[in-house]
Amino acid sequence: xxxxxxxxxxxxxxxxxxxxxxxxxxxxxxxxxxxxxxxxxxxxxxxxxxxxxxxxxxxxxxxxxxxxxxxxxxxxxxxxxxxxxxxxxxxxxxxxxxxxxxxxxxxxxxxxxxxxxxxxxxxxxxxxxxxxxxxxxxxxxxxxxxxxxxxxxxxxxxxxxxxxxxxxxxxxxxxxxxxxxxxxxxxxxxxxxxxxxxxxxxxxxxxxxxxxxxxxxxxxxxxxxxxxxxxxxxxxxxxxxxxxxxxxxxxxxxxxxxxxxxxxxxxxxxxxxxxxxxxxxxx
Numbered sequence: 706x707x708x709x710x711x712x713x714x715x716x717x718x719x720x721x722x723x724x725x726x727x728x729x730x731x732x733x734x735x736x737x738x739x740x741x742x743x744x745x746x747x748x749x750x751x752x753x754x755x756x757x758x759x760x761x762x763x764x765x766x767x768x769x770x771x772x773x774x775x776x777x778x779x780x781x782x783x784x785x786x787x788x789x790x791x792x793x794x795x796x797x798x799x800x801x802x803x804x805x806x807x808x809x810x811x812x813x814x815x816x817x818x819x820x821x822x823x824x825x826x827x828x829x830x831x832x833x834x835x836x837x838x839x840x841x842x843x844x845x846x847x848x849x850x851x852x853x854x855x856x857x858x859x860x861x862x863x864x865x866x867x868x869x870x871x872x873x874x875x876x877x878x879x880x881x882x883x884x885x886x887x888x889x890x891x892x893x894x895x896x897x898x899x900x901x902x903x904x905x906x907x908x909x910x911x912x913x914x915x916x917x918x919x920x921x922x923x924x925x926x927x928x929x930x931x932x933x934x935x936x937x938x939x940x941x942x943x944x945x946x947x948x949x950x951x952x953x954x955x956x957x958x959x960x961x962x963x964x965x966x967x968x969x970x971x972x973x974x975x976x977x978x979x980x981x982x983x984x985x986x987x988x
Contacts (some may be wrong), residue, residue: 707913708940711866713947716940723937724765734761736948755938762934765943770895771933774919774961776912776971777869778862778868779878779982783906790910792971795848795857796882799823807906808938812897814888822850827892841891848884860971861922861964862912863917863955864936864944869909872957879907911978912971919963936961 706723709715714868721731739756742750779794784805798805799816800823808813816823825832825845834846848863855971869875881884881902921927925934939961946955967973 706769706771706918707775708726708771708936710775710864710940714865714959715942716867720937720940720944723767723769723771724762726765726790726965729880732944732948734758735945738941739945739948750982754942755934758938759934762890762937767879770930772916773876773913773938773962774916774963775866776864776914778860778864778910778912778920779869780910781873781878781881781901781907783905789823789975792859792860792910792912792965794965794967794969796823796850796937796968797970798854799849808901812859812894812898812900814897815823825849825888830888832892841887843886844887845891854912856967858967859964860937860969861962862910863960864963865960866909867910867943868955868957869960870957870986871955871984871988875982877980879984881905884935900965907982909978909980909982910981914971914975916973918965918969920965921972922962922964968979 706719708719708723717728721728724732724734730804735758738754738761739749741757742754744750751892800806802820806816813828815826817826818824825834834842834849834851836842837846846852847855850858863869863872877883881898885901886898889895911937916933921935924932924935934940939959942959946959
C-alpha cells in the first residue's frame with residue numbers, strides 16, 4: 706500500500722486506513738502525541754513526539770506495510786523532451802546524447818568523461834574546477850562527481866504534495882535547474898540560463914515507486930520498518946500543522962526530500978501524473 710500525500714484529506718484517510726482506525730481517531734492520536742511532546746509553551750520535543758507515535762503504531766499493530774511511495778519531482782523540460790518522463794541522474798544526462806546536452810552544445814558547453822565523472826569543456830577548452838575557494842566551483846565539483854564517495858548525481862523529489870506550491874525551493878526551480886543556473890553564472894554566460902528558461906516549461910512529475918528505492922535525505926541509515934516509521938512521522942507532522950495553524954499561514958518549509966542512488970534512473974513506468982506549473986500557482 707501507499708499513503709496518498711496529495712491533500713490533507715487523503716493523508717488522513719490513508720494513514721487511518723493503514724492503522725485501521727477512523728480518521729477522527731487518528732487525529733486524536735496525533736494530538737495526544739503532540740501534547741505529550743510539549744514541554745512548555747514554546748518548546749516541542751520531536752524525539753518524544755516520534756516515540757509516542759511509535760508506541761501508538763506498536764499498539765495498533767498495522768497488518769499492512771507501506772511498499773510504495775509518491776515522489777514529486779520538479780523540473781523544467783525543453784519542448785522536445787516533454788514526452789521523456791524517465792527520471793535520469795545528472796551524470797548520465799551530461800555524458801549521453803539527449804536534448805539537454807544538445808542545448809548545452811549550442812552554447813558551446815560540452816562534457817567528456819575522466820575517472821568516471823564529467824569534465825566541463827567550454828568553447829573547446831577544459832575548464833578548471835580547482836579553485837575551491839569559489840562557492841560555485843565547490844557546488845559544481847559536487848554535482849560533477851569530483852568528490853569521490855560524496856558524488857551528487859542523484860535524481861530526487863519531495864514526498865508531500867499538499868503545500869508544495871508554497872515551497873521556496875519550488876519557486877527557485879521555476880527559473881531553471883540549480884546546476885544550470887550555477888553553471889551559467891560560473892561561465893559568465895547568462896544566456897545559458899535565460900535561453901533554457903525561455904525554451905522550457907515547468908512541470909511537477911509524480912512517480913509512484915517502490916518504497917525501498919528511496920533514500921530519505923539526511924537519513925541514509927534508515928532501512929525497513931525504521932524508514933517506514935520515519936515516513937509516517939513526517940506525514941503526522943504535516944497533519945499536526947493543520948491542527949495548529951490556520952491554512953493561510955501554512956508553508957512548505959519541512960517537506961521531506963528523498964533521493965535515489967546516484968547511478969539510478971527512475972523509469973517512466975512509475976510516472977502516474979505530469980502537471981505543468983505556472984508562476985501564478987507558486988505562492
